[in-house]
Amino acid sequence: MSVAAPAALWGLLVLPVIVLLYMLRARRQDLPVSTLLLWQRARRELAAHRPVRRFERSLLLLLQLLAAALLVLALARPQIRLPGGPEAGTVVVVDVSASMQATDVAPSRFETAIRQAHAAVDAAPGPVMIVAAAAAPRVMAPFDDAASAHRTLDALHPTDGPARIDQAVTLALGQRRPGGVRVEVFTDRAGASVPGVSYHVVGRSGANVGIASVAVEPVARGSLLVVQVHNAGPRAERIPVVVSRNGRRLVARTVVAGAGAVTSVTLPVSVSGVVHVALEHADMLAVDNTAYAVAGAQAPRVVLAGAADRVLAEALAAIPVHVTPAQRVTPETLAAADVVILNRTAPAELPPGNYLLLGTTALNLPVQAPDRVRGPQVLRWAARHPVMRYVRLDDITIGEALRLVLRGGEVLVEGETPLLWAYEGEGVRAVVSAFALDQSDLALHPAFPILLQNALAWLAGAERVYPAGGPIILPAREAAEAEVQWPDGSLGRLASSGGRFVIPAADRAGLYVLRSGSREDVLVVNPSAEEIVVAPVAAPAGAAAAGPLTARGTSDVWRALIFAALAILAVEWWLWARGLPRKRPRRGDAYLLRPERPA
């Protein structure tokens, strides 16, 4: 027999409370009566039956205690394994986030968690599944025997990204086994309390300093690095920040980071390319002490085709891009451009590339524009998409727009119909606006240059800095395969899929280099900023659930317990009601004696 919610057993503490209340109830209050004459006679009579009555009263208490115990036990959801039933499956969830590399427990949190996970596998009654809790939970091994689970655990490595524990637990709970599923989570940051889930939290300290972000701002003579240093520890620290390139020290500053604060420091660099930022500070998590940035990146080349638009041309001139006007799009112009802007051109077949379409569509995109819509209102926008970052579209007036009918992609701005749409596929990365600039007053709003720069940056892939743990997707253009150099220097091959090169999860921080033909893309992956806070989060009270969730092969007995408790309460009530005063006699003349007068 096992219990699915053992925390409910704390409710057994109600039993001494009942006994206490029972004892308090026995404290008698003074009640005046006109005479004790009859009460004393009644008491003498009752004294003869005292043992029986005392037993009855004790029996009432006993029944109350029994009923309360059964109710509490029912809340704990006890389950009885049926004879011959299958064993419960165990899902071992291991946190592989960057914070698990912390060394506050020897040799590290990750190694400790793996050791505990091995023990859990040995104790598991049935098959074991291994789930790695990373930025996206991954099933590392399906339900199998313990030997397979041990091998999988030994092959696990921590990443430099975050962990989504709740998603991993949801994935684990979603598994189905004939005997039920029990989830054992090994992490430094416990999630929500869920029946059937046990958390094993590792880690002791929260003292850590790391680089939260590195931003590059172009200035007149080079670039300005804005480095944010997050001190998650309890004490202020003086942290030297050093910027270097190819091992050559460029600039250094010391920042005083307050306890729990994020402090920014600016460092000017005059070089172009990837620079290395490091904190010369030893703490228990080393991975977040370094980061990379791309300084002085080359401005994307933009080809502007279609209807002439003075506002668009002036806006492009104000942002760091190289603009080349073109009367029509040819393979030669495409090869020379990072992004092609098509303003109100006739729909045409687009070769692989990056496109910003204004007031028009393309024949090979999963979008159609059967007619137009007049005066659409902007109702909502996807603020978390890179194209919409820092963009607010309140009070935008649109005179006329294409009525877009979509079959994929992502809607960035939506009114009555989609107004701005992003798509990646078949070698094409496109942002389609349902209206041109002269069909709205968008150009008059501050959001316009931001939106334009975001769109060009996203289309050109200028966002060369990625957080660890997430995917990296690059347009493959005409290339079918690329050579990739991983952060540890090893080489691999990457085939294009749908016109894109996809790295599903950039687990390790560092430099990723993709080479296809004459093209070389250097990508920077930095550790997840949210992993700087390494203080362990204990499991919530009542989260030590060890029992499996209900499944075939086990039988829930809580209903039977509740029925039993109710039956006991009914018996207790019946016994109690037996002792209640009977119906009172009719008032008055029933006690009036009218004796016959003796002769």
Next chain:
Amino acid sequence: MSVTASTLLDPAFLRRLDTLTLRSRRVYRGMLRGERRSRTMGRGVEFADYRPYQVGDDFRYVDWNIYSRLDRLFIKLFSEEEDINVHLFVDASHSMDWGEPSKLAYALRLAAAIGYVGLHALDRVGAVAFGDRVRATLAPHRGRGQTLRLFEFLAGIRAGGPSDLRAAMREYVFRTRRRGLLILISDLWMPGGYEDGLTLAQYHRFEPFVLHIVSEDEVTPPLAGDARLVDVETGEATEMTVDGYALEAYARARDAYFAGIERFCLQHQIDYLRTATSIPFEDLVLRYLRMGGLLA
């Protein structure tokens, strides 16, 4: 509610009492002629019997018709109408101050009604308030003019202290020489018992009539749960768990106690009537006291 002489009985009710008289089982020698037929043969108007003439008899009572037929002298005897002494013996112990209305208020109104009937019939009516001894007495007086005095005496009675009928009766029987009808109005909650007091009264040639007054919550106590019951009269306390069993035992003890009183009174030829304060007072006086033989 405090009782005053003017609120004891209302005038309309008093008028209904005018037609009633007290009935006594025994015939007492009164000091003055009253409106009650005495066994004393004398100067009344109602013929009672004959007896042979004796020297010294009043010739006015010789039946000359008998003499003419039998040639012997017989004296006609007449029942003489006499007054009796009525002693209203009211229990004023603390236990009488109980119930709604209180038993004492009920008893005082009852005593007032009986006293009024006696005074209206030219009987001598006195009153006694007793607890563990005689607290106050009103000597028997005769005449309707004594009504207000009786009412004022009754209105001045307050409940308090313990009760001891035997001690009070012993004190009273030696204090008064007038024997007569002794109407005991009490709840009879007497730890020392009521038997000795009533026997003593009978021994001293009083004719006791017991009016036993109980309140409704003494018949059926509205109590429940664990309690420490405190006797308001003696201050004594006892712990009880008042549940169905206890109330049933109480009912049995109550019935046994009442039955004991009835048995005692029957054995000693003492008139006894028990009433609850929930009985309408007018019903008690005009109906049940007449049925019980105290009033006619």
